[in-house]
Amino acid sequence: MPLIRECIVSTLNPAGEPHLAPLGLIEEGERWIIAPFRPSTTLRNLELSSRATASFIDDAEIFAGFVTGKRDWPTVSLPQWPVPRLEPALAHAELEVERVEDDEQRPRFYCIVRRIETHRPFLGMNRARAAVLEAAVLATRLNMLPRQKIDSEIAYLKIAIEKTAGPSEKAAWERLMARINAHRTESGG
Ligand SMILES: Cc1cc2nc3c(=O)[nH]c(=O)nc-3n(C[C@H](O)[C@H](O)[C@H](O)COP(=O)(O)O)c2cc1C
Known part of the structure; x- marks a missing residue:
């Protein structure tokens, strides 16, 4: 790949x-x-x-x-x-x-x-940012993925958020979760 x-x-x-x-x-x-x-x-x-x-x-x-x-x-x-x-x-x-x-x-x-x-310095990798990126991709595929897959991905990505996020990464995560939770409610559960 x-x-x-x-x-x-x-x-x-x-x-x-x-x-x-x-x-x-x-x-x-x-x-x-x-x-x-x-x-x-x-x-x-x-x-x-x-x-x-x-x-x-x-x-x-x-x-x-x-x-x-x-x-x-x-x-x-x-x-x-x-x-x-x-x-x-x-x-x-x-x-x-x-x-x-x-x-x-x-x-x-x-x-x-x-x-x-x-234009600006890159100041290192961050797990929470990577988790937000993964969740953003997930959010574009909600209609293609089974509920269980969405739930297990979120549970895993949340670990990096809890351990390594700053305020901006937390805000980004919350924004995505609002979207993903709305989809979960709409799709019956
Ligand atoms: C990190 C990330 C990577 C993406 N990569 C692609 C891609 O390579 N090809 C694609 O069609 N959409 C990709 N998407 C989804 C597009 O951003 C989305 O379909 C967007 O609406 C593009 O369509 P537009 O040009 O009509 O705005 C990606 C989304 C994210 C969050």
């Missing part, structure tokens, strides 16, 4: 406005692949403009926010690139689509990495 870098991908809509979404960039040699499932705004934008910016973040609240409806995070324009980055990014990469492998479910946009720039 290739390395996947979880990040926030920005693209431009037909009006030239930025659209942001959490996505995993698949590393393949020197190319990074953006693979959005159909239908998706990111996919449509990439087909139109062939450029994206990947923002690498360590803020768990941003991943949690995106999957629970908070998408209005601040962006910053870039001097030599048309697609803005996320303001809180530790680093960003400017990506240009070189070729597309079409697919009915999940096309793959092979990108050349034009430039990588660092």
Whole structure:
């Protein structure tokens, strides 16, 4: 399996406005692949403009926010690139689509990495942030997973939250749990 870098991908809509979404960039040699499932705004934008910016973040609240409806995070324009980055990014990469492998479910946009720039220091891995990231992915798959699987994943991830979260990671976790608990109630239990 290739390395996947979880990040926030920005693209431009037909009006030239930025659209942001959490996505995993698949590393393949020197190319990074953006693979959005159909239908998706990111996919449509990439087909139109062939450029994206990947923002690498360590803020768990941003991943949690995106999957629970908070998408209005601040962006910053870039001097030599048309697609803005996320303001809180530790680093960003400017990506240009070189070729597309079409697919009915999940096309793959092979990108050349034009430039990588660092904005803030990365101050180490954290288990609670990783747990929030896992729970955010889980929150996008609630309708595909059996109840028991959701419950057991949450029980495991909660350990890292209890042992290693700061206030921001706790807030991100609570936000995700509200969403996941609402789904549990809706789906009967
Ligand atoms: C950490 C993380 C990684 C994700 N990676 C992908 C991905 O690689 N492909 C994808 O289609 N959706 C992925 N998703 C879900 C998308 O963010 C979600 O479908 C989003 O709405 C993108 O669609 P949009 O471009 O229409 O906004 C991911 C979500 C999270 C939280």
